[in-house]
Amino acid sequence: MSQILLIEDEDRINSFVSKGLRAAGYTPTVATTGREGYHLAQTGDFELIVLDLGLPDQDGFTVLRRLRENKNYSPVIILTARNTVDDTVAGLEGGADDYMAKPFRFEELLARIRLRLRPEGNGGDTTTLTHGKLRLDLRTRRAAVDGKEVDLSAREFALAEAFLRNPGQVLSREQLLSRVWGYDFDPGSNVVDVYIRYLRNKLGAGHFVTVRGMGYRLVEGE
Incomplete structure (x- = not known):
């Protein structure tokens, strides 16, 4: 069962994404600040990270940069209200594997998660x-x-x-x-x-x- 880290400060999003992930067979863990999310990510227990950019203590780009600088190459999907081309490019060039703008459909997020985890296994069954x-x-x-x-x-x-x-x-x-x-x-x-x-x-x-x-x-x- 894949462990997924959700770094997001909006309770409503955390609630429905976590419920959806559990229903799909994943184990979600929520962090509501960049600092908490970074330290959890560094434990190495997570196979994928969903990262918001507008965190209360630091920008999500900073969290992503620190993760990559410290050799953490877990797949990262950015989930954010920022949907400009510049932000998208910055996220992908900064080391993110995917970028989704809010509002979003959970099934699309789930499909992108499965795509990023497919090399780990379960590829032939999905x-x-x-x-x-x-x-x-x-x-x-x-x-x-x-x-x-x-x-x-x-x-x-x-x-x-x-x-x-x-x-x-x-x-x-x-x-x-x-x-x-x-x-x-x-x-x-x-x-x-x-x-x-x-x-x-x-x-x-x-x-x-x-x-x-x-x-x-x-x-x-x-």
């Missing part, structure tokens, strides 16, 4: 997801039901991927919103229910079961 008659090809972004290809939009595919990564598990609307639509999406929106209906129409109504008061669960269907 290109295709199957459950019963459902199949998703993560490289070509194609879906199929009982061998017949089905066209899905990017958002429909992301939602289907969330279910196929957690077969049989009840996923709440809040979990699906954070993973597929992003942490800042209106929690009162009915967009999840709308897209569940789309998936039922395209992939089969029997696969997506409503669990009253809790959310939805993927089953094998008929």
Whole structure:
């Protein structure tokens, strides 16, 4: 189980990213200051670091520079509200492996984490997801039901991927919103229910079961 260090001072982001990582099988540790994050990173216990730039005590660029100067080459994904080209270039040239601007979708962050960790193992198992008659090809972004290809939009595919990564598990609307639509999406929106209906129409109504008061669960269907 991969250990991931999240250096981020916003409680809301820490909460939903940590929950999502645990659901995906990772072990997250949170640091809310640059100094704390740097010292934790230097323990060598973490296989990947998610780093915010706007930390309260020091700039994330400083944390990154210190890590690289001290021969810490753990993969680093910068996660920040700064989205200018100059900041992106500075982050990548400073030693970051990837750069994501806020707001973001959790599923995209998760995909980037998996990409950076793939050389460590699990590489051959993550290109295709199957459950019963459902199949998703993560490289070509194609879906199929009982061998017949089905066209899905990017958002429909992301939602289907969330279910196929957690077969049989009840996923709440809040979990699906954070993973597929992003942490800042209106929690009162009915967009999840709308897209569940789309998936039922395209992939089969029997696969997506409503669990009253809790959310939805993927089953094998008929």
